[in-house]
Amino acid sequence: MINKEEFLLKAYKLGIIKFGDFTLKSGIHSPFYVDLRPLASSPELLRELSNHLLYLLKDSQYELICGVPYAALPMATAMSLESDVPLIVKRKESKGYGTKKMLEGIFEENQVCVLVEDVITSGKSLVETIEEVEKEALKVKDIVVVLDRQQGGIELLKNRGYNVFHLFSIGEVIDILYKHSLLSAEEAKKIKEFLEGKPMVSIQKVTRSSYEEKLKVQTHPVAQKLLQIAMQKESNLIASLDVTSSAELLDLAEKTGDQIVAVKLHTDIISDFSSEYVSELKNIAKEKNFLLFEDRKFGDIGNTQQLQFEKGIYKISEWADMITSHVIAGAESVKVFGETTGVVTIAEMSSKGTLTDGAYKAKAIEISEKAGNVIGCVAQSKLPETLLLFTPGVNMTSSGDSKGQQFNTPEKVFKEYHTDFIIVGRGIYASSDPQAEAEKYRKAGWESYKNNV
Incomplete structure (x- = not known):
């Protein structure tokens, strides 16, 4: 297995990170955009990525793997094939016919399931997935993420008692790309200032009415x-x-x-x-x-x-x-x-x-x-x-x-x-x-x- 810096440089060539001015789903303007879905088109890199993620989980005990739909599904599948740990699939929405299941696969109550996510920002999609998985009487303790946008998602999940492992933070990615002259000093500075401001996600405690x-x-x-x-x-x-x-x-x-x-x-x-x-x-x-x-x-x-x-x-x-x-x-x-x-x-x-x-x-x-x-x-x-x-x-x-x-x-x-x-x-x-x-x-x-x- 190559080291993770070499892996990032190979993956970068697939266009997984773009720099410029992007409007995100939240309406916030971001100087970078991350899309890891192209990795699914490279069997070699997908296999390398799965090994990196499995290594992060080397001390974890789990019986099932579940990818957060949709971008993380190929990653979770590759991890299942590499580790021989069974895969379950969480749907993004229920089918309107058939069994109408939100969770597909073979599993038993109280089995421990590790979740796989591509990019974490606010952590919302992971919280929703955790709720669906736990509704089926499965246990979630550990979560593994490829890239942390450093905008509060990991802190949110840790505050809820979950262990979150990540392969890269966006800060690490910026440093590696700058080191290899793939990013100018001005671009790197702009992104670091954006991250320090953390304008996208508020991690304030959500309260309910008295x-x-x-x-x-x-x-x-x-x-x-x-x-x-x-x-x-x-x-x-x-x-x-x-x-x-x-x-x-x-x-x-x-x-x-x-x-x-x-x-x-x-x-x-x-x-x-x-x-x-x-x-x-x-x-x-x-x-x-x-x-x-x-x-x-x-x-x-x-x-x-x-x-x-x-x-x-x-x-x-x-x-x-x-x-x-x-x-x-x-x-x-x-x-x-x-x-x-x-x-x-x-x-x-x-x-x-x-x-x-x-x-x-x-x-x-x-x-x-x-x-x-x-x-x-x-x-x-x-x-x-x-x-x-x-x-x-x-x-x-x-x-x-x-x-x-x-x-x-x-x-x-x-x-x-x-x-x-x-x-x-x-x-x-x-x-x-x-x-x-x-x-x-x-x-x-x-x-x-x-x-x-």
């Missing part, structure tokens, strides 16, 4: 009440009490009521449902100051949803402060729940292989923002600030179960997703001391919220 700020813009009475309870109790914890007997549920509600802002229910699993049970649950909610959140996940045509909401043995409309609903039937179907109940739409689910892809999420958010009775969404990623984010699948001790559920920690969902309310189920109701566990989650959720405001 509950006080959100209260000012929320108009729905249920959203307002939920935020007020959160501030009063210093809690953003919703307990999902998925038990099957009314006595057990009432006992859990009594024990955890001081720590939570709402109880999330699946009423149709209660084997001995009765109006007396509902009355007693409402009394506990009033005494302990929390809301009743029926997770019915309505998903039918409007007329059927209205009947399910108002009629039958459950009469959900008479006691639920909040309900969940899919938007699969369109915007009109959400209107049937009226204006007094807070509707939380399903934008994303936390289970492995969920079909709520990026396109579906975007449409669900669009419908939710326009509906006057929708207060927020269930999701596993950021939402517009006008909607409250409810994140299920939160657990501090487990990464998932055998039925496809995937868990995240409170710190992760507040820091990365900017969630507003965490939903915890088995971490509380399946414990030997639900009250103590609820307090543990209340503290963890509130501290994570405060740390990220």
Whole structure:
């Protein structure tokens, strides 16, 4: 393997770096432009590059290789062939047909995957890729990059706990080209001044609105009440009490009521449902100051949803402060729940292989923002600030179960997703001391919220 300086000089002849005045995707003018895609047309250089990148990872332990689409895919493929480590492919967008997978290949849960990127600027494309890979229950620890533009991307990823290895920085490239008279002193100076100013990417901490700020813009009475309870109790914890007997549920509600802002229910699993049970649950909610959140996940045509909401043995409309609903039937179907109940739409689910892809999420958010009775969404990623984010699948001790559920920690969902309310189920109701566990989650959720405001 030739040294990396010789490799750069060979690659430079392919036109991978151009100097002049370029308008980047961000709208910023840059004195240089990097495009490593021509390397895919040189098997010799692609092989050399893959060996350089593999050498950077010599002390890393990984079981899969994934290239960030699209420019890094040939590099990742070459690395896979050179190392015999299996390759997986992350799509840039989901297909609208077939399996609609975002990640293609053969892999198993908890395998460690190294990511390959050609050029890093802000780190945004890598963050998006990491999110998609981790949604499939894979682990990402290390990232290898060919060229760092020195504009904050590596620092961003390191702050999130990832190891980032790079073959070149743009400063190194400039020094090598100047050394070999491929760049004039004036050009080198201009680029160095540009880099010192770092005008393109701001690495300021991205913050989310506080509950006080959100209260000012929320108009729905249920959203307002939920935020007020959160501030009063210093809690953003919703307990999902998925038990099957009314006595057990009432006992859990009594024990955890001081720590939570709402109880999330699946009423149709209660084997001995009765109006007396509902009355007693409402009394506990009033005494302990929390809301009743029926997770019915309505998903039918409007007329059927209205009947399910108002009629039958459950009469959900008479006691639920909040309900969940899919938007699969369109915007009109959400209107049937009226204006007094807070509707939380399903934008994303936390289970492995969920079909709520990026396109579906975007449409669900669009419908939710326009509906006057929708207060927020269930999701596993950021939402517009006008909607409250409810994140299920939160657990501090487990990464998932055998039925496809995937868990995240409170710190992760507040820091990365900017969630507003965490939903915890088995971490509380399946414990030997639900009250103590609820307090543990209340503290963890509130501290994570405060740390990220």
